[in-house]
Amino acid sequence: MNNGVKPNFQTRTEKDLLGEASVPVDALYGIQTCRAIENFKLSGVPISHFPEMIIALATVKQACAAANNQLGLLSSEKFNAIKTACEQLQQGQHHDSFQVDMIQGGAGTSTNMNANEVIANLALQNLGYALGDYQHLHPNDDVNMSQSTNDVYPSAVRLAILLSHGALVDSLKSLRDAMAVKAAEFSDVIKMGRTQLQDAVPMSLGQEFRSFATTLNEDVDRIAHLSELLTEVNLGGTAIGTGINAHHQFGEIAVQALSELSGLPMVLAGDLIEASSDMGAFVLFSSMLKRLAIKLSKIANDLRLLSMGPRAGLGEINLPAQQPGSSIMPGKINPVIPEAVSQVAYKIIGHDLAVTMAAEAGQLQLNAMEPLIAYSVLDSIVLLTRAMHMFEHKCITGITANIEHCRAQVDNSIGIITAVNPYIGYENASRIAKLALSSGRAVLDIVLEEGLLSEEKLIAITNPKNLITPTFS
Structure with a gap:
């Protein structure tokens, strides 16, 4: 050697x-x-x-x-x-x-x-x-x-996650707040909402970013709640939870000292044999990290779609340029930050699968695969924390809206017919939508030409405020 x-x-x-x-x-x-x-x-x-x-x-x-x-x-x-x-x-x-x-x-x-x-x-x-x-x-x-690896190691891993997750939550809160700022900034920007990648009904760009902030905010409390499961440790159980080679008071005294030293409410498990082999808390926490990763990737993909173009795509928003996008195509800028966020998400999904398999692979009184669990969860925390910081500072805060283009897409969309549907009936609305598609004409122009609604009424119906709130009566 x-x-x-x-x-x-x-x-x-x-x-x-x-x-x-x-x-x-x-x-x-x-x-x-x-x-x-x-x-x-x-x-x-x-x-x-x-x-x-x-x-x-x-x-x-x-x-x-x-x-x-x-x-x-x-x-x-x-x-x-x-x-x-x-x-x-x-x-x-x-x-x-x-x-x-x-x-x-x-x-x-x-x-x-x-x-x-x-x-x-x-x-x-x-x-x-x-x-x-x-x-x-x-x-x-x-x-x-008075110790064994089998009580020291899982106790340390739990504490390490607890010490790490504060930075994760801070990064999540900061990204959530950045989304909320954009929601307020874009509150008056009218655009088309889409379902199944097809035109649906109008909404504001602010509402879209507000939904991003809301979905991230949901996970702030959930991560904190699940992290509480990690405060239970098997210290004092030694090899398999029976406490061999340790004083009968060692566990309680050591865990109390651990709480005082760490500043965290660590508690001694009620069943040290069960706690020495069960990886359930890690599985739940890892799943929560996966859930957050999936949300981040969904948001990242939405931003890539909304910014696609800039001239031959949706082009509703502009992502801040971070680097040249091609070695052959001059002027091309790629959405590199959202792309990187999604790749981090895929890695975390893989880590969660590794945790799942490792937790299942424990036999009898010990899980020998704990090192993989520790590595996977800690790496997921680091990657998520860094990715959210990058996402906020290199992408979200610099996003701008193409306001006139967004409104033009609304006015030219077949989806606007949904707003007048309650006033002219579904049959008329369907007929006009089909006619607009085949002729290339605007829906509202056809409604006016056929005298189905007055111009005054149509202007009121398509007022931006009325388009994005439940105001029909």
Whole structure:
């Protein structure tokens, strides 16, 4: 095993169950992390890609150390050294020492050991000892005391999601508000509404953007509500939920400490065996992220349709130009931001399917596929947060309306006949619509010519306000 260590690099020797191996002399991680780095060259996405995951791991480890100290199982000297190490990680230091791939076998054991080794070595430094001098403070015996990967890892993943979802909700709220601003700006812009891509009835462009704001607003509360399911943790259950090797009060004390350290209302699961294997909360939360992604892609596709052209398409709105659109067609500008939003949505839909399959694949008292669940959900949060920020600032805020063109499409549309249908009857309306289509003439001109309505009445009926609100009487 080379562990990426070149011959001219200084190393230290560590040992584990499988024997001895060389570790870079200045590495904060140890032998088990080295083995995991060598084994899992998969996604290329290390734990350090998600800072909240490292912060969550450190917070869980600090809470566990506090509980062990309070129970008289861990000396104050070791506790203070571990606490200082955890605080360094919480402050964003040494995150580059978390190099294990997010996708890994072992139900997260490699992630847990990466954390145990880094925290142990930082604590050793704090105590004045050399890296790897584990006789003074051990990754397993001290940092991992009263714990198992099977309660630490899922607890940390839940906390990482909770720490990440605030930025997601903020980005969602900001995008919603940007849509609402456009709704007010375009409130007087009359255009054609469409069903099945065919002319339907008039509406305002403001109403269209208001619907975008409304559908996004629905998910603000839902995401917050579903995230509450993630506050329940199985800390103290150790290997399978029976709590072997842990003090009977450890779980309650550790979870209370975790709540105080994180500022979140973490609670101990009522059935630790069930909580150690069930992935239901992740499935629900991932589905909620998928729902939001689908909404964003639908909006993005609508904006692409409304802006298509600019001269040979609908051309109702103009998206802000962000970059030249072609290497061969001069003057072409593509809707690159909405296109990117949709691609993010497809990725998140794929992540949700991965979560579904991984959650289903758990057997007996543990789900070994948790690392894929963690990676998928955390990556979805990051992608959604970034995509919504991009969508707002590089697209939505710069949209302008082609007001006269929108009105001309209304006046020239067969769909306007629906507005006069209650006054002239369905048979007349259908006949006039057919005549207008075959002759290319305007619907309203035919209505006037046939004397079915007076010009004054027709003007009142087709007043913009009357076209987009239920005013028929």
